[in-house]
Amino acid sequence: MDNFGVFLQIIFWGLYAGCIYILLATGLNLIFGVMKIVNFAHGEFLMIGAYITATIFFISGINPYLIILLSMLALIGIGAVVERFCFRPILGTGKLNEIFLSIGLIYIFQNGAAIIWTDEWQSVKSPYDGISLPFGSLSIPLDYILIMFFTAAIICGLYLFLKKTTIGMQMRATSQNRKGAMLVGIDVERIDVISFGLGCALAAAAGTLWIVSGQIFNPYMGSIPAIKAFAIIILGGLGSIPGAIIGGLLMGLAENGAAFLLGGIWKDAISFVILIIVLVVRPTGLFGEKGD
Amino acid sequence: MKYSVLFIASILIVAVFIAGCTQQPATQQPSTTQGVIKVGVIASLTGPASNVGTNMWQSAQVAADKINSEGGVTLKDGSKAQIRLIVGDDESTQQGGQKAATKLITDDKVDILVGGYSSAVTSAYEQTIAEYRVPYIVTGASSPIITHRTDIDTSYIFHHCPTTDTYGQYTTMFIDQVVRSAVNKKLGAPADRPFRLAMLYQDTAFGKGVQSAVNNTIMKDKLNIQLVSQQSFRMGESDFRTPLTAIKAANPDAVYIAAFPNEGAPIITQARRDIGLNTIFLNVENNDNAQFYKDLGQYGEGAIIESRFSPYTAPAGTVADAQNAFKQSYFTKFGAYPDMMGASTYEGIFIASKATEKAGTTDKAAVRQALVSLQMPQVIEAMKDQTCSFSSDFRESTFDLWMEQLSYNATIGETRPAIVWPDNLKTTDFVLPSWYVAGSSS
Numbered sequence: 001m002d003n004f005g006v007f008l009q010i011i012f013w014g015l016y017a018g019c020i021y022i023l024l025a026t027g028l029n030l031i032f033g034v035m036k037i038v039n040f041a042h043g044e045f046l047m048i049g050a051y052i053t054a055t056i057f058f059i060s061g062i063n064p065y066l067i068i069l070l071s072m073l074a075l076i077g078i079g080a081v082v083e084r085f086c087f088r089p090i091l092g093t094g095k096l097n098e099i100f101l102s103i104g105l106i107y108i109f110q111n112g113a114a115i116i117w118t119d120e121w122q123s124v125k126s127p128y129d130g131i132s133l134p135f136g137s138l139s140i141p142l143d144y145i146l147i148m149f150f151t152a153a154i155i156c157g158l159y160l161f162l163k164k165t166t167i168g169m170q171m172r173a174t175s176q177n178r179k180g181a182m183l184v185g186i187d188v189e190r191i192d193v194i195s196f197g198l199g200c201a202l203a204a205a206a207g208t209l210w211i212v213s214g215q216i217f218n219p220y221m222g223s224i225p226a227i228k229a230f231a232i233i234i235l236g237g238l239g240s241i242p243g244a245i246i247g248g249l250l251m252g253l254a255e256n257g258a259a260f261l262l263g264g265i266w267k268d269a270i271s272f273v274i275l276i277i278v279l280v281v282r283p284t285g286l287f288g289e290k291g292d
Numbered sequence: 293m294k295y296s297v298l299f300i301a302s303i304l305i306v307a308v309f310i311a312g313c314t315q316q317p318a319t320q321q322p323s324t325t326q327g328v329i330k331v332g333v334i335a336s337l338t339g340p341a342s343n344v345g346t347n348m349w350q351s352a353q354v355a356a357d358k359i360n361s362e363g364g365v366t367l368k369d370g371s372k373a374q375i376r377l378i379v380g381d382d383e384s385t386q387q388g389g390q391k392a393a394t395k396l397i398t399d400d401k402v403d404i405l406v407g408g409y410s411s412a413v414t415s416a417y418e419q420t421i422a423e424y425r426v427p428y429i430v431t432g433a434s435s436p437i438i439t440h441r442t443d444i445d446t447s448y449i450f451h452h453c454p455t456t457d458t459y460g461q462y463t464t465m466f467i468d469q470v471v472r473s474a475v476n477k478k479l480g481a482p483a484d485r486p487f488r489l490a491m492l493y494q495d496t497a498f499g500k501g502v503q504s505a506v507n508n509t510i511m512k513d514k515l516n517i518q519l520v521s522q523q524s525f526r527m528g529e530s531d532f533r534t535p536l537t538a539i540k541a542a543n544p545d546a547v548y549i550a551a552f553p554n555e556g557a558p559i560i561t562q563a564r565r566d567i568g569l570n571t572i573f574l575n576v577e578n579n580d581n582a583q584f585y586k587d588l589g590q591y592g593e594g595a596i597i598e599s600r601f602s603p604y605t606a607p608a609g610t611v612a613d614a615q616n617a618f619k620q621s622y623f624t625k626f627g628a629y630p631d632m633m634g635a636s637t638y639e640g641i642f643i644a645s646k647a648t649e650k651a652g653t654t655d656k657a658a659v660r661q662a663l664v665s666l667q668m669p670q671v672i673e674a675m676k677d678q679t680c681s682f683s684s685d686f687r688e689s690t691f692d693l694w695m696e697q698l699s700y701n702a703t704i705g706e707t708r709p710a711i712v713w714p715d716n717l718k719t720t721d722f723v724l725p726s727w728y729v730a731g732s733s734s
Binding site: 006017259 | 589
């Protein structure tokens, strides 16, 4: 492999990592944009989505890419329950309550998953395992192309949902001005439930695509991605969906570039170095607006 | 009034003195008065290393069951004491390890400790061990710093697993003596062609220890091995595609991986499936674990594991029967097979039991002294001179290590190991797989 080939390969791995980050951070930003809550347990929804997909796959043998939809639907339901019984009662009572509630949820979800599925490492074998497509001087496994395709499709679907449907417009209105939305008759509590459910569904999609790429998983898999998702939404701008997409891609590329050029131990650190630089230069993040 | 105050004060002083006199021995009273020896087992029951930690804890239970069913431990006065295990979950973190060690020592008041997996986690609570002076048989953490460090008193800590220095050296010797000639033969290259080795190691005391051992062995023995790429990753990483791309670009003849099983299996899978790095992967002994074989699937074909106990093979010689009996007992109790860390923890319980028997008491200083001079027949692993003992300098056991090569069994969908080195233990010969691609200097 020549140097240009290596460069292309690193860019490709950065884009792949960016896809997972985009889905996770977009969901988190959707929830933050509408409800303005801080949910550190968002990574646990990724984990639950991964386990739901894996369980259905192990039982039925259905193509895991087709199970994404089921996993996302299940997480809409789980997210709605969590919003209704956990976050709604404390909405507006202060950030500290939200932080401690979400930390509590992390333990509950992780230990619950360990009881249901055990905390053994598990893996899912994609039906396209071993199939690669030529791409210039590279040979790219089909799974990664599918992961990028599904990410793009889900984000496009979300864009259309927010732009073209009544509920989507109500969500945007609530995100822009919650009191104003209430005054014009929008049921903001209903919008909260839908936003939280959708955010969780995006995390489930991220979890599913994570495991079909062959990565092993256990109940603790969501903790680090959740921290990175927070860094991405701060980097991109709180509440900004384009910010989450650009931030996710930037994070994926920066991490893999740093791992290649500086060594693996810089992989996590570089994201936060970029975050600090962006915040110093532009405190609202890349796409954030004052007041977010 | 004045005399009354003096009288009451005197009574109080005497009472405190008596209480002190009666309480002092009570805290040092060995727990064997109840016929029980409390053995604390520190294992990672949760967190990234939970698979190995659970295996260690379950193996300890199999050992305790065996010792207790055979009558327990005979003490100085002729009485018998049963082994009672108490587990401490280190949560695969340094903070968790500190909590587990402190609880076992201060709340559960254990007589002796066994276990410890991650070197980073174990070294974080060694200060507590030193402070309370509790004998601790470390059966998993392989960094030499565990007993070599000088910033704290490690005299109560005994190391019953090979260190990274030892197995780094063994693996490098295997590469030089066996893999090199096979690669040269395949290439038709002269014997003096430098062997191109790459390393991918966890950025911890464990991973750096292996890296350092390989570098030192090459330098010290003047081996014709060229380290063409040395990449690191943080503990718990799951995406290795970028460092593997860098390694592939360096054209290695083989890749030595210093990782935990939950990292080692994805490394090999991603290397062969995603990067197309069709080479020999050499793994550290902690990967000789049933879950590792399951996660690897067909991608493990041709890989090497440095080992001393395997769930799926045993060396030619005397320890095979003992290993098979342990595997059978473990399988009967838990429906799965033990791994290497489980095996050394199993032995750790026997060593704790033997040392207590030799000391005749659970007094910690006496048990420590018994461990220092321990000479007991090997239990299930092949030990140097067939004897379990600790070196006089750093209190380390010495094992006979071997190399296994994995071959794919399509019926079960997993690879299985066979011992290929050294000659006195091997059951078959090392072979380069047909798909193997040697590195080149171009």
